[in-house]
Every structure is written in C-alpha cells, then in structure tokens.
Amino acid sequence: MEYLAKKHGLWLEGAYSHLRLITPPPVVLPFSLNSGVNGNVYVFCEDYFDSATRVRRGRLYQSSGRDGDRFENVSLFPYPSPSKGCPIDEIYETANLNIKAGQEVILGDNLAQTCWTVVLAERRGRDAYYITLKSKTFLGVLPELLSEEIPPNNREDIHRAMNAVVEAASVQAPQPVIDACRVAATHMLLAMYPQITKKRAGANSREAGQWVVYPVCR
Structure with missing residues (x-):
C-alpha cells in the first residue's frame, strides 16, 4: 500500500517500511464528492496540471487513522533524517473509493473550493489510486456563465x-477560435431571442452566425 505523510510541513511518500521526502513539495488539496463521502478525510496529491486543457491528474488518499505513528525508516534528505524513528503528524493511505467518470468532485476546503469533473479513475490494487479531472470553470479565459439565467432548453448547448471556445483559445489558430466564438454567440442569441429559431438556418451553422446578429443590432 502506498502512503502519503506529513511531518513538520514536509510531505513524504512510500511504503509503511520506508518513507522518503517528496521534492519539490507537492500540491496536496482536500478532496470531496458532491454526493458526499464516508467519514474518512480524503486528499488529492497533484502530479500534473495543464491550464490550457484545464486537466489535472494526481493520486487520491484517505486518512489511515495512524497519525502519530513512528516510522523506523524515514529519509528527509537533504535535511537530517532521524536515527531512531520518526513520529508522523499526518498519514494517509491509498483511497478506497468507487469513483466513476462524470462524477463531480470538489478540491479545497470550505473557504476556497473549485469544482471538477472526473475524466478517468484508475486503481492499481491498494497500491495507488490515480484520478484525472477536468475543470468545470473556464479558469479566467472567459467570464463564468450564470447558468441559472440561461433558459433550460439552451443551457447544455451554451x-x-x-467549452469549445476555451479549449480552442490556447491551442488553435485564429480562424478556428473565431468559428467557435461565432457558434457560441449564436447559441446565446438564440436563447435571448427564441423567435429567431424559426429561421431556416441551424444554430450550429456558419450561416446562422451571420444572420442572427441583425435582430440584435437593429
């Protein structure tokens, strides 16, 4: 089983028989499910984050109930390592959860939280629990949507x-980004002015992006 431990603000990882210092210091965040979890405390240890794709990958741990246990073999290099064992302040073990793709999760505590969607959840027995997340927010690329203000029939399309605009903005050439913006604007205007949906052009077409502007500009 893999362990994640904390001693004097330093994070360590490894097996129960040997813990080693993690360098550089990892990003470790409280983890919870929107649907709620059992009484364990869960943390997410980040291994990878890409702000362009808004994807975050890491390992999931749960409280082990062994806080204060003394580990005989602890390596704190380059800091001095204890010669007669080392009591650990916090210790977590590989999480034992059944998480499905598409579930919503929360990173952070009550004072500062972000919402993510599970893309992949992979387990290697009790040795490791890998989880890949995608942000539910636009990370500042665009203003966040007020979902409650969008008509229900148009909410999913918008x-x-x-999302297509945000994903295109960082990796595509200008023209595909413009096309994605045109489609997004079309969906928004169709939500604001449902009467124009009677026009013959579809909301996803380039033609719609051209004619849908006129009722707003007049």
Missing part, C-alpha cells in the same frame, strides 16, 4: 459551445 455550456458546450463555451
């Missing part, structure tokens, strides 16, 4: 179109 969210999908805005």
